[in-house]
Amino acid sequence: MNTNGNETIEHKDNAEAAASPEAYAGSMAAGEVAPPVAKLTKQDFVSGQEVRWCPGCGDYSILNNVQKVMPELGIPREKIVFVSGIGCSSRFPYYMNTYGFHTIHGRAPALATGIKASNPDLSVWVITGDGDALSIGGNHFMHVIRRNLDINYILFNNRIYGLTKGQYSPTSEVGKRTKSSPSGAIDYPLNPLSVAIASEATFVARSVDIDVKHLGQTISAAAHHKGVSFVEVYQNCNIFNDGAFESFTERAVRSDKMIYLEHGQPLVFGKERNKGIKMNGARPEVVELNSETGLTADDLLVHNIHEPDPSVAFMLARMQQPDFPQPVGIFRQIARATYEDLLVAQIEEAVAKQGHGRIEKLINSGDVWTVG
């Protein structure tokens, strides 16, 4: 959602959040939640900086949710670091009352790697956008995921470059008309989840800015995963790409046009819970559950986020509107040793074998001779 650090947009001051406050009601808890140590509240995570996204931007909702999840994690503020690249979403660290680093375009994952590897004690969060992560930072995206550092990586996908005022992005649909594609974009878009899964991600999830309850749960689950947690959030840019997702995220159509993946549950959707995803050979298909088809929930694909083989997760990530309900939720979550743990283990092993390194011994190694 951005390009080369060219911060040109006039963000409207002090805008209101997109989502209505009552939408935040309800429990956010997901997975095991550590008891809050110092009884921090959401307010403790709000920095003094004035938030400068456009009024109505989906970023507000994500910020709100992250601030709300933070106290539940039981991690002291000083141990949390938010790292971002360039783009509208990358302003995020300024608004969090934690340590923060607003870096350069596309490189946040690389900085986060250095931060986490040199101090594994920190809770590290990467905030990025579709342009930042998938265009200029595409290489780092793939590698930070395969290394499986224990960091949280949240990609705000608005399918547009917002900060540079509306050019098409690597997730914009073919034919998208923008200032830089007046005749329609001719690039095929990337699917961030497909790339993440192909890059060996150990946690892959998707949520939507305006579905605040689900978003909160998803962020919380990501935070609790040990290993790299990749979350794509569909985020509305109401200035340059308004309504990019509304055909399926609107409250009225959501249950028919989206599917909420739940571990251990069959893939059922629809207002009447009468539709589902069934495997037909190697392909998924949408089926109706009724007496006419004779199909019940027992015939459907059962979601297993812990399946070691990534093929089904990949298949689910490829399902999209209008042929399929747009899936959200956790696609995949597997256990794998983290980069920083392996790094520290190698150091401990070397120390156990060779003892703590001493400069004296180091510089006196090799063939040494004495003169005079």
Add this chain to the structure above:
Amino acid sequence: MSTVTETPEERREIIVEELEAVTIRFAGDSGDGMQLTGSQFTNTSAIIGNDISTLPDFPAEIRAPAGSLPGVSGFQLNFSSHDIRTPGDVPNVLVAMNPAALKVNLPDLEEGGTIIINTDEFNAGNLEKAAYTSNPLEDGSLGAYRVHRLPITTLNVNALKQEVKLSRKEMDRCKNFFALGVLYWLYDRPLAPTREWIKAKFAKNEEVARANEIALQTGYNFADTAEVFTTHYTVKKADLPPGKYRRITGNEATAMGFIAAAQLAGRTLFYGSYPITPASDILHELSRRKNFGVKTFQAEDEIAAVCAAIGACFTGNIGLTGTSGPGVALKQEAVGLAVMTELPLILINVQRGGPSTGLPTKTEQADLFQAVWGRNGECPVIVIAPSTPSDCFSMAIEAVRLAFKYMTPVFYLSDGYLANGAEPWRIPDVNALPEIKINFVTDPTNFLPYARDERTLARPFAVPGTPGLEHRIGGIEKQNLTGNVSYDPENHEMMVKLRQEKVDRVAQDIPDIEVYGDETGKVLVLGWGSTYGAITSAVENLRREGHAVSGAHLRYLNPFPKNLGEVLKGFERVIVPEMNLGQLSTMIRAKFLVDAVPFSKVKGRPFQIREIVRKVEEYL
């Protein structure tokens, strides 16, 4: 090892001649093990007390076609009974393992020099690959040299085939040790250090170890008994200052220096790097020092490597990245981020021939402008450059000291010649190494992330994990003191000047430049980086002849030592030899309005002493 080690009953008459210094160049196919042969000779010479200086010359291809001209690998070594600073201008001896090696290296050999040739390889096929139209062994073209023709391949195989159970190919691989044995006899060196090395190296493969030992010993005995050589030379111990010594290359010293600095500072060394010639050896060396707590990160690219290092700096550790010129080009945006966020990033550039991919295995000094000015915006960094392989150790410690004290990035400019060249290193006393103090702030009262130290202008270092000091930094212009995002024009100009002033103030903290020779005179030869050896030797020679010539060498290039202007004024002429088209001389002219004369050499090879002498003579 039966028959081959027997000493002949009657020793023939051999003249022993004493030499002050000898320069040998070992040359062969890149698969012939010439680097190994050269470094073994170097090690042994160092151990017996000679001063040494070396210049490896690798082909760019890992395995160019065997016997071809691009596949020639060379190793030049200067060993001496007095103080030397360069690997020697011209080789006195050339060891040529095949026709291509002879063809490539003969033009460099001194007039009337000695050539030791492996005649077995001078067959029609190899002659053709080396583009010889006639066999130089037969056409008289080597008439001006002292040529020793040795069928090394045959002699080696004959010695081994009864003794070891190895394939012909494996036996042939030992022929470099046969050649080494010959050279050890010729220059009166002991075999023991190399024997030890073979034992350790091939501990897991006894047969190969034995084969190499036999080859070495047979070569030695052959030279002793066969009537090929009539003279045998000795080079006495050099008069080096007393102390403990080891042989060291620039890359080894660089890696050790940063490890030492990390221990002196009590912080973790984090090295982010992407493999690139000629810097990769630093990555290798640091990767195997895990028991020092060193964390190495082989990144997906150069940009990730520097960014990860900046991340490590942010956590209060020693964030180091290392590369060569093309890698620096990729990293520069991130260096700008470290300048803006005022973090102590350190960047090693082991310079090589450029531009673009250029000459990856050859040396050059053409990245000085890139280091000083090569970023967008007004983006000053500290730039330092070690002058010898040993100096790499001290300057690594200095890089860390300055980066943390001034909270500003430091560029450390080595080059291919320093990186791979070796010399004896007087091992320093650990207790005499400088202290490195890092002051982290922990007190939340009145904490401002961009407040300034009065003397250094450094901002306070508050690292994640410190309660109450949570703050945000980034690449957008900062408001002084608060560090908040600021687009205020007055503030921007002030910050640009502050960042510059911070680097300028480093001049108060670095040693004055020393003049080698008199403080005034006709010519000052001013250099930086790896040209130190050649320049100092040239100045020494000219002074011995009574000329009013002095030398001075810059290890700090941004800022310059504060007395540099004064020093320049003491001379009628300033000559600046550089392996570029005149980058330092341009800086000197711009800064001091001195008519400095550039003396350029950009051939991927270091300066020879005599080249500098001749240039200076033009101005005497």
